[in-house]
Amino acid sequence: MxxxxxxxxxxxxxxxxxxxxxxxxxxxxxxxxxxxxxxxxxxxxxxxxxxxxxxxxxxxxxIFLPEIFDIQKSRIDDTTKFLFKLNDGNLVESVILYYPNRIAACISSQVGCALKCSFCNTGKLGFTRDMSSGEIVGQVLAMEKYLNSNINNIVYMGMGEPLLNYKNVIKSIYNLNDKKMKNLGARHITISTSGIADKIEELGNLNIEIRLSVSLHASTNIQRDKIMPINSKYPVEQVLQACKTYQDRSNKRVTFEYIAIKGFNDSADDAENLANVLSGIKSMVNIIPVNPNPSGYERPSKRFLDAFAEILRSRGIDTVVRAEKGTDIDAACGQLKGKYSK
Ligand code: SF4
Missing domain, CATH: 1.10.150.530 (DNA polymerase; domain 1)
Known part of the structure; x- marks a missing residue:
């Protein structure tokens, strides 16, 4: 072979x-x-x-590069979603996001995902297999070739839970970072995890300055259990303890992603409780209005999102309400592949 x-x-x-x-x-x-x-x-x-x-x-x-199988481009902000065919015919998604001074890619690490988060379309498609490090890096190279431009930031936030494919994901990161290969600065690479606590701790031992983003989405186990089944294995306190250990080892700030769902986790009490559980961790919070399409959840109004963010800021936590991109092409992962999985 x-x-x-x-x-x-x-x-x-x-x-x-x-x-x-x-x-x-x-x-x-x-x-x-x-x-x-x-x-x-x-x-x-x-x-x-x-x-x-x-x-x-x-x-x-x-040199097996994933084949571009479909592309959707947003008319609003040029966000471009790629559907790639791997050499066994499996399909994965990647997204390109344009910012004033950089191009960012959101890439996949598994074919499908086993974790079944209730707000995510990929979770509904189920898990097929891990991607190899070459398939992971291949998404980046194929998009760069198509765009005829370098990608400046990479986020492992596409299909799959990267820390459940730890070995291949870490190898892909080293290859993207290696000066003799892709030569992308490690600080431009982010792993986004649903909170695989033991692997978060392991990340703290890496000799590479990547960024860590944790999808918390709720500050109590009662709430988080309802939207993220993985919380029964790694509850909130264990995830946050792992983040502290990671921080002790790496001295790096952790970004927490918080999908805001109307009437579920968007109240002033929720914001206060989030600030309480994050105390003692150098953190930043990204608030993301939920994508209503796969989940049927509703987005909070801008007034609610701003008030939520203001409470966190008043408690000393850097907070950003993330600008939505690619809303006309359902840029959230799993949507394009879902079209071909019926
Ligand atoms: S949000 Fe991430 S971890 Fe959860 S089901 Fe979707 S791909 Fe998996």
Whole structure:
């Protein structure tokens, strides 16, 4: 079976190129440069390799990039959603978001998701399998090639729970960060988790400065149980304790995501309670009005969201009510794949 070069870290790539292919060492950096910087994914186009080298690479290796299966672009803000087909036919989604000074990508880490959060369409589709590190990085490279532009920020907030595919996700992060590969600054990479406590603690030991975002969405177990079944395994206090341990180890601030649902978790008491449970953690809160489409939940009014945010700020917590993007294309994950899963 041919080896997919995207599944290799630099050391593995170097071993393959020098030991298995018998090429000189400098060929490794040339090939990495073609793939990660020049977005060239066929050996025939790697013109600084000899014709014989290209032919032997074609026999033993491939660069498998997820295939763009569908694209939706927002007419409001250019947010672009990609549906990718993996080499076994499975479909995953990624989203490109445009900001004044940067392009951000929200990428998937699993095909589907087992966690069944009630507000999320991906959870309704169920879990199929983990993605390989090459498939994860491949989304970024395929979108960069399509856009003919570099992506400046990457968030693991697409389909799947990244910390349940820990090994492949961490390998993909190192490959995106590696100066000899994608060379994206670690502070431009964010892992977003539903709160897999033991893995959050492990993240604190990594020697890489990525950012952590935790989907809390509720400050009591009674509330969180109703929208996130994973809360029965990792309840609020355990998730927050893990965040403290992560912070002790890494000295980094944690972002908490809070999906605001009208009449459920958007009251002044909810805001006060959230501030109480976050005390002692250097944190920032992102308030996100719920996407009504898969869930049937309603969004709180702007007045409620602003009042909620103001309470948190008055308690010393940096808080942002996140601007919605791509509302006309249902930019929340799982929507586009759902179209093909009926
Ligand atoms: S919100 Fe995230 S963790 Fe929850 S079901 Fe959706 S993809 Fe899974």
């Amino acid at each position: 041919k080896k997919n070069l995207l599944d290799m870290d630099y050391q593995e790539l170097n071993y393959f190129i020098t030991e298995e292919m018998g090429f000189q060492k400098f060929r490794t950096s040339q090939i990495a440069d073609w793939i990660y910087q020049k977005h060239i994914f066929t050996f025939d186009e790697m013109t600084n390799l000899s014709i014989d080298q290209r032919a032997s690479l074609k026999e033993k290796a491939e």
